[in-house]
Amino acid sequence: MRLRDTTQAALAPVFRARTVFNLASYEFLVIFLIFVGEGLLFAGYSVLGVGVQALNIIAVAIIMVTLKGERVQLIEALALISVFGVVSFSFAHVSIIYSLAIVSVMFLPLIVVIPTLPLFLWVAFYGVMFIPIITIVAHRKLSRHDLGLTGGRRLMYLIPLGALVGVGLALIEYAILVPTAPIPNVSASGLIGLSIVMIFFVAFVEELLFRALLQPQFIERSGAVAGILITSVLFGAIHAIYGNVYELLFTTGAGVIFGVAFYKTKNLPFVITMHAVDDILLLGVLPFLPLALPH
DSSP states (O other): OOHHHHHHHHHHHHHHOBOGGGOBHHHHHHHHHHHHHHHHHHTTOHHHHHHHHHHHHHHHHHHHHHHTTTTOHHHHHHHHHHHHHHHHHHHTTOOHHHHHHHHHHHOGGGGGTOOSHHHHHHHHHHHHHHHHHHHHHHHHTOOHHHHTOOOSTTHHHHHHHHHHHHHHHHHHHHHHHOOOOSSSSOOHHHHHHHHHHIIIIIIHHHHIIIIIIIHHHHHHHHOHHHHHHHHHHHHHHTTGGGOOHHHHHHHHHHHHHHHHHHHHHOOHHHHHHHHHHHHHHHHHTGGGSTTOOOO
């Protein structure tokens, strides 16, 4: 027997040992490293945090090779969170020329409607994140129904309901963050550009990852309540970059709302609407209101 095969045979039983929430030990390890990385980011140690996320990506690759592709659906989706952190850090330190180059190659028509550098960075970052997500979707042969990308007459009431929930979330989150708007003013062109970015990039990518790919895997292992809660805590954790404990609590709670909505309706556009309306109002409308809170 080759050394590689001997190593795999020795490690596989250890990896498959069950831990809390019916997770395998290797799945728990990957989740633990994600929280360590985000915790370091929250504490201000961004380089160390990104280093842990990079280490986690390597660990996932080793585990997948060791298990020979068996029961790896959860960790390959979890690895996307670490990829999310590494890519986010990278784009936070690139120039507008680099961002323009990526947007030009991948999403050329958007240059016309995206007015500011922050929006270019978001498009470039989330555009890159589409690649590993689509790769996993294609590898698993997931259908539109599996992903919740369904339409039908239900959208006639789900979309308005999602928008209403998004308004409430935006009001709460604005009071927590009081963010600076990424657009110079409330103009039609600025709001159109912001809306495109928030709907088709930010909300779409994050909800595909957390609600369509991760949450069903956690529910399968731990049940609906625990599965939605774990997914929501992970969703909250990726907002550690704000360094605001109230934002962590808010985004975790918002994740629960999104998770329950997706679990009950299996409709991703419904959840994307809630998420996107929150972001659009938070960044494109509320900062410009006369009664807006001071920065």
